[in-house]
Amino acid sequence: MLRLRPAHAAVPFLIAALLTGCGGGGGGGGSGGDSTPAASPALTFTPSTISATVNAGASLTMNVIATVARPGDFAGASSVFATIVDSNGVILPTATVVRDSDTQYHAVLLSAPTLAAGNYKGSFSVRLCRDNGCASQFPGSPVALPYDITVVPAGTATFTAVPAMPLSATAQSGGTPPATVSVAIGAAGRGWTADNGGASWLKLSATSGTGDGTLSVSYDTTGLAEGNYSTTLTITASDSQRVALPVALTVLPPGLVLGSNSVTFNAINGAPIPSQIVSLDTDNKLTANWTASSSAAWLSVSPTAGATPATTVLAVDPTVGKLAAGSYNANVTIKPTGLATRTLPVTLNLTKATLATSATTITLGGTYGRDFATSQDLQFSLNTGPQSWPWQLPGIPSWATATAAAGTVNASGATITLKARPASAAVGVSSKLLQLLGNVNGDAVNAQVLLSLNKDQHKLLPAETAVAFVSTPDWSRLTRTISVADNYGNFGGMSATSDQSWLVVGVSADKLILTADPTQLTSDTVSTATITVTATDPDAQAPEKIRVALWKGSATPSGAVKTTLPYTNVATDPIRPYAYLHNGGAVIDVYNVYTGAREASIAGFSAHLGDMAVTPDGATLYVVDIDNARISTINLATRAIGRQLPLSVPGTKATRLKLIRPNGVELLVLSDGQVFQTATLQKIGALPLTTGGSLTASADGKRVVQQDESGTGVQHTSASVDYSALGGGTLYAARLAAASHASPGTQGQDVWISADGALMYSAAATPKACTIMNAPDLAILGYMNIGDAAPNNIEVGLDGRIYCGGAARPGSNDIYMYDSTGSKIVQQYKLSSTGKQLLPRQMVLSGEGWMLVAITDDGIVTFLPIGP
Numbered sequence: 001m002l003r004l005r006p007a008h009a010a011v012p013f014l015i016a017a018l019l020t021g022c023g024g025g026g027g028g029g030g031s032g033g034d035s036t037p038a039a040s041p042a043l044t045f046t047p048s049t050i051s052a053t054v055n056a057g058a059s060l061t062m063n064v065i066a067t068v069a070r071p072g073d074f075a076g077a078s079s080v081f082a083t084i085v086d087s088n089g090v091i092l093p094t095a096t097v098v099r100d101s102d103t104q105y106h107a108v109l110l111s112a113p114t115l116a117a118g119n120y121k122g123s124f125s126v127r128l129c130r131d132n133g134c135a136s137q138f139p140g141s142p143v144a145l146p147y148d149i150t151v152v153p154a155g156t157a158t159f160t161a162v163p164a165m166p167l168s169a170t171a172q173s174g175g176t177p178p179a180t181v182s183v184a185i186g187a188a189g190r191g192w193t194a195d196n197g198g199a200s201w202l203k204l205s206a207t208s209g210t211g212d213g214t215l216s217v218s219y220d221t222t223g224l225a226e227g228n229y230s231t232t233l234t235i236t237a238s239d240s241q242r243v244a245l246p247v248a249l250t251v252l253p254p255g256l257v258l259g260s261n262s263v264t265f266n267a268i269n270g271a272p273i274p275s276q277i278v279s280l281d282t283d284n285k286l287t288a289n290w291t292a293s294s295s296a297a298w299l300s301v302s303p304t305a306g307a308t309p310a311t312t313v314l315a316v317d318p319t320v321g322k323l324a325a326g327s328y329n330a331n332v333t334i335k336p337t338g339l340a341t342r343t344l345p346v347t348l349n350l351t352k353a354t355l356a357t358s359a360t361t362i363t364l365g366g367t368y369g370r371d372f373a374t375s376q377d378l379q380f381s382l383n384t385g386p387q388s389w390p391w392q393l394p395g396i397p398s399w400a401t402a403t404a405a406a407g408t409v410n411a412s413g414a415t416i417t418l419k420a421r422p423a424s425a426a427v428g429v430s431s432k433l434l435q436l437l438g439n440v441n442g443d444a445v446n447a448q449v450l451l452s453l454n455k456d457q458h459k460l461l462p463a464e465t466a467v468a469f470v471s472t473p474d475w476s477r478l479t480r481t482i483s484v485a486d487n488y489g490n491f492g493g494m495s496a497t498s499d500q501s502w503l504v505v506g507v508s509a510d511k512l513i514l515t516a517d518p519t520q521l522t523s524d525t526v527s528t529a530t531i532t533v534t535a536t537d538p539d540a541q542a543p544e545k546i547r548v549a550l551w552k553g554s555a556t557p558s559g560a561v562k563t564t565l566p567y568t569n570v571a572t573d574p575i576r577p578y579a580y581l582h583n584g585g586a587v588i589d590v591y592n593v594y595t596g597a598r599e600a601s602i603a604g605f606s607a608h609l610g611d612m613a614v615t616p617d618g619a620t621l622y623v624v625d626i627d628n629a630r631i632s633t634i635n636l637a638t639r640a641i642g643r644q645l646p647l648s649v650p651g652t653k654a655t656r657l658k659l660i661r662p663n664g665v666e667l668l669v670l671s672d673g674q675v676f677q678t679a680t681l682q683k684i685g686a687l688p689l690t691t692g693g694s695l696t697a698s699a700d701g702k703r704v705v706q707q708d709e710s711g712t713g714v715q716h717t718s719a720s721v722d723y724s725a726l727g728g729g730t731l732y733a734a735r736l737a738a739a740s741h742a743s744p745g746t747q748g749q750d751v752w753i754s755a756d757g758a759l760m761y762s763a764a765a766t767p768k769a770c771t772i773m774n775a776p777d778l779a780i781l782g783y784m785n786i787g788d789a790a791p792n793n794i795e796v797g798l799d800g801r802i803y804c805g806g807a808a809r810p811g812s813n814d815i816y817m818y819d820s821t822g823s824k825i826v827q828q829y830k831l832s833s834t835g836k837q838l839l840p841r842q843m844v845l846s847g848e849g850w851m852l853v854a855i856t857d858d859g860i861v862t863f864l865p866i867g868p
Helices: 015-020
Strands: 004-006 045-046 050-055 061-068 081-085 096-101 102-108 118-129 145-152 160-163 168-171 181-186 193-194 202-204 208-210 213-219 227-238 242-252 256-258 264-267 276-282 289-294 299-302 305-306 308-314 326-336 343-351 355-356 361-364 376-382 389-390 401-404 404-407 414-420 426-438 443-455 460-462 466-471 478-488 494-498 505-508 511-516 525-535 546-552 567-574 577-581 585-594 600-602 608-613 620-625 630-635 639-646 657-660 667-670 676-678 683-687 694-698 703-707 712-725 729-735 741-743 746-753 759-766 769-774 781-786 789-796 802-809 815-819 825-829 838-845 852-855 861-865
Touching: 045 145, 050 061, 050 242, 050 577, 061 426, 081 102, 096 426, 102 426, 145 567, 145 746, 160 242, 181 227, 202 227, 208 577, 264 308, 276 326, 289 299, 289 741, 299 326, 299 703, 305 308, 308 343, 308 861, 355 426, 361 414, 376 389, 376 404, 376 426, 376 443, 414 443, 414 494, 460 525, 466 478, 466 511, 505 525, 511 525, 511 546, 567 838, 567 852, 577 608, 577 861, 600 694, 608 657, 620 657, 657 694, 683 729, 694 746, 703 746, 703 759, 712 746, 712 759, 746 838, 769 789, 769 802, 781 815, 802 838, 815 861
Parallel strands: 050 145, 168 242, 264 343, 361 443, 466 546, 746 789, 789 838
Antiparallel strands: 004 276, 045 061, 061 102, 081 118, 096 102, 118 145, 160 181, 181 213, 193 208, 193 227, 202 213, 227 242, 256 264, 276 308, 289 305, 289 326, 299 308, 326 343, 355 376, 376 414, 389 404, 389 426, 401 414, 426 443, 460 478, 478 511, 494 525, 505 511, 525 546, 567 577, 577 585, 585 600, 608 620, 620 630, 630 639, 657 667, 667 676, 676 683, 694 703, 703 712, 712 729, 712 741, 746 759, 759 769, 759 789, 769 781, 789 802, 802 815, 815 825, 838 852, 852 861
């Protein structure tokens, strides 16, 4: 009798047993179960929970894919209206839900930039409605979408944990475990911990560490039954930031199962399948010739003939006929000469390969929609071992590029780099659900990646929007160079024009060179002009115009000039040689700072006025109209009262105003933190200001500092500020903890920050010196002593000279001018010979910085020539 045994089998195969057994290998059965109750959720989400970490004052783009659980519930529906309800103010109300197909949607959410530092957990409610008003919902709606969002203090360094390959693995029971995956951790200056979620099969090379490092993640399939396993690898930094990485493991049956009368191959379709050696012999050890054949093209026998004792190899090849995942049966027939034919049943069980990606969502453009230099990598792998198969990524939107749209991939993975093409996108958030497709024999495999692009309005932003020129017999300021920045950081050229012949503008790379010719102009007049900038890049705009004024005086100021009328408040024009003054009453007087002459009066206010501030471009004056509970605006070109801003809480004499222009958008900031967009006079949010008091801002408006007034200590609060067109227009503001604390001294009065936001200057009654601070952390860099005076005013000119003024005792000077370093006294000034003291915050410079205007406590205004 012929005897047959697989060389690697634990149980010998005897031809006689095969002939008498039942034969056949058995096929895979279908799966079933009860239908889902109608009340169960109508959608499933990927990811199942939105987990994210975001810096305070920033907004994070969060994406989620929603799959319809029971398409039949929507059969026949003419429309489906999908909305997201957030009852806790965690996201902006501009969340969008996009229908990708009858069975799938995706949503793009923006976290609210107003969230304070802390952890926010809860659920959004996703509603699927039959009508726009959601009077009727589909079965299983609404559906809860959990979120877990951590907001860290502004300025906190980003914490990252990025796996080199997707944490999705497949292994066969008793086989080689999946390859180890390394996770790159970015945690400079911090400690971190790693938690496998209680999954004993997920092994970590370390559970804690410090600083940047690499965490090795491996899989232990020992003792695991066949099935699907999942967990979450959570890596948490010592500053509470964390990254949650989903991990999936599939354990398949052993690759080869040897029964007493059959051979079963279990494999991932597309992966190499080991062959099986079968030994042939006769019971009596006599030589017998034999032939072997297979009943299926995918099953081969080699050799197909020979003489005993011999071996033959069984091999399966799913590429023959391009088999799809499933169960296949075949027979190997062995015919020995002079002996009975033998049949060996063979079963091939193919599991569909899995195409896994390192991320299910990718966002380009950065937080504010301006970072297009940074690309994003997408790693993906196919669990077919070393065997590679073709993939493609069709439908890449016009607003993005990929380093490859097709190729081959195996278990070692592949990487493509995605980059934005913002010129092809609309302003706002664009999104596209990409289908990464693969072909493995007869199977089509796919993975979904939701790609989003944040795009702010592309702008050219001049460093200054107001220029003051002067021409007198001895003083002349007739040229100015202004840098122009691209808010995308990708300057593409510009042109510029002037609307007046006396003002010429030239362009040199990213700089504007302004030159004025006073010979065309009449003496003792103010001439104005406007510079218009045009971007070369058609995608960019230059929304801000540069306003220029030239004072041509017949005489150079030679001494201080004083007013005869009393005043309490002053503000100067950044382009014109004017000071705007009031005495707390119903009229604002306009004075020429070079002549000391009152040129006009603006009336029409209530009996009590408060603080004044001028827009950075010199177009508008804002004043607190106390009795009318509003802020009034004055067009400085016409000196006419314009729009009114009603206040829900009336302003007082303590209300302070500041005009800023972050990202080229003009905003009005009140000392209680309220922020209004000046174009609409609509409130758009608030800054985290709590103490009230003086306000100052960097030239770009992206850093605002408040100093409290007349307190027993000195308290500073610093805030980062930005504005983007995302979400229909969004204010981003956050308290900067490192620069928000008490500082040495008492009775703070005035504060100033340098144009670049690097240095801060403080005037407080004690110590008897103005303080120079490092703006990012308020570290004290130096003091500017002013003799026997209590500092209550601080100003810095365009040329960098620093002016520290104070309430001086008789015989002491009121104002000290220091050089730009604050280390050398250049000049000292005395305002009053009768012992009157300088009023807090009532010392200001003219637009070009050559005239100083100050009010003493007798109401007298002094126009003090400083000169170049």
